[in-house]
């Protein structure tokens with residue numbers, strides 16, 4: 001029986017882990033990976049102490065820091081269910097069917113990429129369709145690619161791909177890109193990147209691998225095709241909450257509602273932190289801070305449970 005199980009190895013989960021172990025809580029951290037959303041970011045320029053650092057490099061530093069402490073880490077495992085037991089403790093099941101038990105839980109599972117949900121997307125996943133430039137860009141050396149999404153993620157992805165690909169198209173649904181001006185300027189300077197606005201993506205086509213993408217030009221109301229070998233989807237994200245249904249309340253965006261003072265959810269002993277919650281600002285420094293607050297709240301919760309149990313004896 002652990003004192004605490006943390007689900008997620010992003011900034012929120014790692015920061016929670018560091019603080020929990022320093023409070024001598026017997027802790028297990030389970031994470032699908034140590035890439036999270038940060039590892040998908042091309043360059044981080046707003047995390048204090050690092051003027052400029054690649055997302056993957058920052059995650060490596062976070063993980064190394066966590067490993068300094070006495071904590072059990074299960075990497076490569078995905079939590080599929082959490083249930084509350086009669087005695088108030090929790091059972092955590094993973095998709096590998098392993099079971100773990102704890103007195104408290106912190107859900108720090110962040111967000112997953114939002115899919116396009118168009119024909120060809122699922123069929124060509126891993127065969128030309130990708131959601132992570134940092135992970136897959138080198139596989140597209142000398143190939144033409146499309147990036148879907150005109151926000152910071154889309155523009156950042158295109159910049160990263162420009163190191164490998166001769167031609168990159170950014171397709172954005174709106175009439176104006178949403179990326180920050182500074183990022184747009186960088187893209188303008190890169191002659192390899194072409195931004196196409198007012199586009200509605202219809203289908204990804206190919207035989208064994210991606211060969212083209214079909215979109216509707218919303219301005220002239222005409223369907224067009226671009227010949228590309230890769231499609232990078234960068235249209236936002238959705239909270240990773242499938243395993244916690246029934247134990248929490250969600251807001252209209254499917255984010256876990258938390259008490260901003262205690263970090264607790266409607267189920268006693270269950271806490272949440274970072275981008276999976278309804279805290280409005282989704283940034284690394286915020287997620288890390290929220291993870292810390294959740295860990296310290298768990299410590300207080302476990303102390304109170306201990307006192308109650310002693311009084312009951």
Ligand SMILES: Cc1cc2nc3c(=O)[nH]c(=O)nc-3n(C[C@H](O)[C@H](O)[C@H](O)COP(=O)(O)OP(=O)(O)OC[C@H]3O[C@@H](n4cnc5c(N)ncnc54)[C@H](O)[C@@H]3O)c2cc1C
Nearest residue numbers: 008010011012032036037041079110111274275282283284
């Ligand atoms: C492309 C991109 C660029 C960004 N750039 C910046 C930036 O420049 N500056 C900035 O401050 N922020 C940036 N952000 C936002 C920032 O990455 C997030 O705010 C931050 O990562 C949130 O941390 P988190 O720990 O809450 O979640 P995440 O980083 O999403 O981590 C969640 C972790 O939980 C794991 N997980 C999920 N489900 C399960 C499960 N069922 N079982 C086990 N493990 C699970 C995931 O594998 C992951 O490791 C960017 C985001 C993206 C996508």
